[in-house]
Amino acid sequence: MAETIRNPKQSRAIDKKRRIIEAGYTLFARDGYYNTNTAQIAKEAGVSTGIVYGYFHDKRDILMEVLELYIGKVFEPIMAMVDKITPPIHFDFILKHAVDAVVETHKNNAAIHATLHSLTHSDQAVNDRFLELENKMTMRLSQRLTESGYPQEGVYEKVHLAIRCVQDFAHESVYDNHDYISYDRMKGLLVGMLKHLFEE
Numbered sequence: 001m002a003e004t005i006r007n008p009k010q011s012r013a014i015d016k017k018r019r020i021i022e023a024g025y026t027l028f029a030r031d032g033y034y035n036t037n038t039a040q041i042a043k044e045a046g047v048s049t050g051i052v053y054g055y056f057h058d059k060r061d062i063l064m065e066v067l068e069l070y071i072g073k074v075f076e077p078i079m080a081m082v083d084k085i086t087p088p089i090h091f092d093f094i095l096k097h098a099v100d101a102v103v104e105t106h107k108n109n110a111a112i113h114a115t116l117h118s119l120t121h122s123d124q125a126v127n128d129r130f131l132e133l134e135n136k137m138t139m140r141l142s143q144r145l146t147e148s149g150y151p152q153e154g155v156y157e158k159v160h161l162a163i164r165c166v167q168d169f170a171h172e173s174v175y176d177n178h179d180y181i182s183y184d185r186m187k188g189l190l191v192g193m194l195k196h197l198f199e200e
Helices: 011-031 038-045 047-057 058-085 091-108 110-121 124-149 155-176 182-199
Strands: none
Touching: 011 038, 011 047, 011 110, 038 047, 038 058, 047 058, 058 091, 058 110, 058 124, 091 110, 091 155, 091 182, 110 124, 110 155, 124 155, 155 182
């Protein structure tokens, strides 16, 4: 194992490190974190195990980079939607599109999402990163709303509650998928409930 971890500067080295992270993403999603080892990641990336240890101390280092890759794929597009909110605020439109976007990102990244969220119970750094993201999203959405003329009193509580409700709906519709539930109807109820919350 390399004593000093390299920070790649040249394009070939940067590409190798990127391939290792993407291989980790693929294997963690397919086989789970604990069922994957660095040799498998190296093979998937098309590099030697020694190359992997040149850029990462261990598998957990790769995990943290995979988490950042996941964040870029899932959270950044939603953050970009938040940044587009301008007055006048139409909550019906915003909420419908937000719910659709969150559900779609969960569908497109379902396996890695399940792997990463399962680790929040055993890895404090992973849990802290997700909490940091939740806080960041709450703060940014609250700020955009108040900048667009929404009353500041109670905005953090409402936004945080809304985020939790939308996440729970995405988990329910993507992972649980009860055959006796109409998720279109449930989505309508969710949007109506949150619209009432923000417009009361």
